[in-house]
Amino acid sequence: MTAGDLQTWRRYRVVDRIEESGEAFSLLLAPVEGDLPAHRTGQYVTIAVDLPGGERHLRQYTISSGPGGGSFRVTIKHVAGAAGFGTGQVSGWMHANARPGLTLEVSEPRGELVLDDSDGPLVLISAGIGVTPMAAIVEDVARRQPDREVWLLHADHSHESHALYQTVRRHALTMSRVHTQAWYERGAESAPTLRPARPGFMDLDDIDLPTDATVFLCGPPQFMRQIRTALLAKGIDDRNIHRETIGADS
Template identity: 40%
Template sequence: MLSAKSADIVRATLPAVAGAIEDITPVFYGKMFSAHPELLRDLFNRGNQASGEQARALAGSIAAFARMLLEHPDRRPDVMLSRIAHKHASVGITADQYPIVHRHLFAAIAEVLGDAITPEVAAAWDEVYWLMAGALIAAEARLYAQAGVADGDVWRPWKVVGRLEETPEVTTFMLRPADRAPSPPFRPGQYVSVRVPLPDGANQIRQYSLSCAPNGTDRWISVKRVAGTATTPAGEVSNWLHDNVREGDVLTVSVPFGDTVLDDGQSPVLLASAGIGCTQTISMLAHLANTGSPRRVIVVHADRSQDTHAFRTELDLLVAKLPDAQAHVWYERPAGEWPAERTGLADLSGIDLPQDVRAYLCGPLPFMRAVRSHLLDRGVPPSRIHYEVFGPDLWLADA
């Protein structure tokens, strides 16, 4: 909780800080990477830095945290903090890195806002930062303890024991611990980070859902090749994995993290995905089928065509295994005969949704925004709608 004095100052200055924060964050990253080039080389996603997405996500999280402290002083924004903590833990962030961020962030704030940052204003926002940082440090320490590792020590060698070409764009890599140690457990919906050495000497990290766990040892990740566009760079890590990794190679992979996980209740479930977001759906479906779950399960998936739809066969097989499950699939450009009402973008308006449904979304932001808005309009509470974003979270959904 903010002190009364700091709350008054933050309330008065929030419009100015929030309005300038997208100018502040590029200055902040420039200062930090100049002083610590190893952070850009070996920790931060260079593609997201180039596109500006990481800066926008940081700006949104700081402004949202400050706003929540003012609007709800009696409670913390735990949903947002949990999401950030899981992302941080998956790349091995440790408490000693927070002072580095603080130093360069506040230098950037002072540079951009100039005389408006009086000592009193700086002290109030310093309190905001350390409230957020302290909560994240504590949450990350708990996650490391739950995973049975020392803080930041999340990396292990995994041997590639198989490779499957799911579609021309999606490849599944079957992994097994290279040190023959037991595989860490995971909950359906969680992801791992993969750290790869690139030709320029950088060690870049990306997150991938665990798409399947066929036995007690192996873990599967399914990776989509990412082509560059006029505004976004090509996927450094995904393309490197496609082009270079074969059976017998060893990858550096983290223990599993992620807070968008299938609950253990008995309420109906909606699994909504688009594109490569199907990896989360398949993981949850496999768990439901393997445990003989009697839950009602509704699957919604959207893709460009049958040819780009990874796990098409697995989706049908898993749905058939469940006693009360159905799948609804839309293709934008069907390759052959396909129902007109399932052509184009996904439309949930004709799907019967139980009142107590719990929804899990994974896919591009426009898809998830549309599905979430539809669910809210139909009376599904925000607390029952969960989503996963890979990369910077540019969408702070209501808790």
């Protein structure tokens, strides 16, 4: 039995495609028949793709939009491959082929990295394509809890590769107690972010976070390890750090 046998598959149609950055694109997916299933903010779906040659591949993609509406948004980084490695099979195929009208087999939403109903301080920390659950959470919080205190901390190669930046910014601007900070390895000085971006890797040393915050952390493995260590050193309880590893080297 394979993982695919345990899933319930439904056909979805790509209803729109949005280029998010040089590397990432969003797809709006709507069921071909019936209603969109309910999902909890932060969950992902598995998408099945039959590649040329007939091999079926399954990959997970976080629903990067909040609940409600008639479609899900997923945001996919086109894995172009590190030196010596090929293009990511499924993200490469989707990059080339996913256009409005294409149908895909999609699982029910799943995953435990979900926003709860509390109203305490919330810290969202991501790197690269790890921004996808944060975009869903920000959309949901902006709609239901616009006065909740939220930190939005993100690291990326550059502003140009920062996926979903405009979407997150639009929601952040409707919230009354939001703190934003981006770190870019290149071009931080000229990035048009809400607060000046900082150069280099994320460094939380002088970022004051409440020790009772609920934290969502998402990114590649090394980033996850470093930031978790920094959060523990700040006195944040490990049980309040919700983690999901996403990234080309995961």
